[in-house]
Amino acid sequence: MNLPASQQNRFDLIRLILASGVFVYHAVVLAGVDPKGPLECAFAQFAEICIQGFFIVSGALVAGSYDRSSNWKDYAGKRLRRLYPAYAVVIVIPAFVSFALTGDTLGVLAYLAANLTFLNFFAPNLPGLFESNRLTEVNGALWTLKIEVMFYMILPLIFLVLNRLGRLWWLAVIAFYIFAEAWTYVLPLAVEGKLGESLARQLPGQLAFFAMGIALWKCEPQLRRRWRALGLAGMVLVAASLMYPMLDPLRAFALSGLIAAIAFAPGPALNAARFGDISYGLYITHFPILQALLAAGLLSVLGAPAFFSLAAVLVILASFVLWHLVEKPALRPSSHYRKVAAKDPP
Secondary structure, X not given: OOOOHHHOOOXXXXXXXXXXXXXXXXXXXXXXXXXXXXHHHHHHHHHHHHHHHHHHHHHHHHHHHHHHOOXXXXXXXXXXXXXXXXXXXXXXXXXXXXXXXHOOHHHHHHHHHHHOOOOHXXXXXXXXXXXXXXXXXXXXXXXXXXXXXXXXXXXXXXXXXXXXXXXXXXXXXXXXXXXXHHHHHHHHHHOOHHHHHHHHOOOOOOHHHXXXXXXXXXXXXXXXXXXXXXXXXXXXXXXXXXXXXXXHHHHHHXXXXXXXXXXXXXXXXXXXXXXXXXXXXXXXXXXXXXXXXXXXXXXXXXXXXXXXXXXXXXXXXXXXHHHHHHHHHHOOOOOXXXXXXXXXXX
């Protein structure tokens, strides 16, 4: 399917790169390559940027999805079809393995009840799985999914505000941005310990990134004309936010400019989803696959290079299987994700 140049973007490629970045970080952490050392800290910072980028891209794509929906039921159905079937599979499979190994009905049911409702923090572990690993969580990457779902739920209210303001919609985006950054700053001061830091990382603490994604969607024609300036400013400001923590509130603004430059720059579309949109599958499958390989002792048997190569191959294969057997069949034929995953005609 060939789109006009004015409609092409590289969001699928960006999502794949961001998911791969999170996979690399978790591979380093779970394998204990440099426990709490400079390498692990550097990858942790990189993974944080990847997740923030995910929220920006999600803000842009989901805003477009809502705008194209005939009503809120249509919108909710599209979001449910895209997110939940694959998510449920990734939750249920380890639960079956755990039950087969231990027969612990209550432990498995507690895990299913918490994780199938996106409350992963209530029961991150399963009986008999990964208990000797450095981290014992079954899937430590899923904490962002509840933030995504919360954003999906409040997006109609955000659109109500944007539509009421009309041409002054950008005032709402600025207000959401400032509120989110204030929440992130104040909450750790108001709530002591790790609880405050954890709550600050949830919604609305991440709303600035979703808001900038909405801004990308609203301003796409103008951004396409200014992609060079956006890319340069984005790179400089992202680097500055990493070097100087006081500039961290600029991260969402800076990162959105960098993403816009990559997404909208002239040139080939580089359809990363041509043979299957595997970015979501890669994100939700990589953690338990790494955990299983580590539990099997393959890191010490194979050595780090072979271990990481095997993990990458298995994650990619699992992502393609999940796309073709679960994700794609669950989507409507008219879905954007099915269309971009179709091969271009010769």
